[in-house]
Amino acid sequence: MRSFLLIATALLVNARSALAAEAEGGGGLLSPNTGLMAWTLIIFVTLFLLLRKYAFPAIVAAVEAREKALEEAITAAKRDREEAAKLLEEHRRQIDAARADAQRLIADGAKAGEKIRTDMVEAARHQQQEILDRARQEIGAERDRAIAELRREAVELAIKGASKVIEQNLDDEANRKIVEDFLSDLQKAKR
Numbered sequence: 001m002r003s004f005l006l007i008a009t010a011l012l013v014n015a016r017s018a019l020a021a022e023a024e025g026g027g028g029l030l031s032p033n034t035g036l037m038a039w040t041l042i043i044f045v046t047l048f049l050l051l052r053k054y055a056f057p058a059i060v061a062a063v064e065a066r067e068k069a070l071e072e073a074i075t076a077a078k079r080d081r082e083e084a085a086k087l088l089e090e091h092r093r094q095i096d097a098a099r100a101d102a103q104r105l106i107a108d109g110a111k112a113g114e115k116i117r118t119d120m121v122e123a124a125r126h127q128q129q130e131i132l133d134r135a136r137q138e139i140g141a142e143r144d145r146a147i148a149e150l151r152r153e154a155v156e157l158a159i160k161g162a163s164k165v166i167e168q169n170l171d172d173e174a175n176r177k178i179v180e181d182f183l184s185d186l187q188k189a190k191r
Contacts, residue, residue, distance in 0.1 A: 068167060151183060154183065155175075159175045159176065
């Protein structure tokens, strides 16, 4: 590269000296000067050959490397975009699956809540029925006790009334038996 600069500098110096000699010779700006043209052509060809040998390959290599890097970047960008599209689609599928799972869980929760409510209503009905049955049994037992009490009192009253009528006191046990049999017969007759 140093030799290139030395050669280019020497050629420029020679071209200047030729231009200076030409100017002293009296030629005008538009008059052709063969010496100047020859030196210009020699400098141009030499510079072109040197650039072609040293500079152009480096420039072409740099341009090709830049082009290759751009192509690789474009390829990588396309690959990344395709990968991003795949990831986006996968995320959408996962979101849809999560939504479906959430809807299923909500539906299952609603079904479970409805089942619990139905079970609670059924248990309340069952409890209510048990309470009603117990109340009926207690009412029946109270009625039977009241009837038995009323019978005893009726027997007592009947015995007392009969003993007053007969004016003698009969055997309490025998009298009770007679009156209870009589009341039983009356009750059977009513049915």
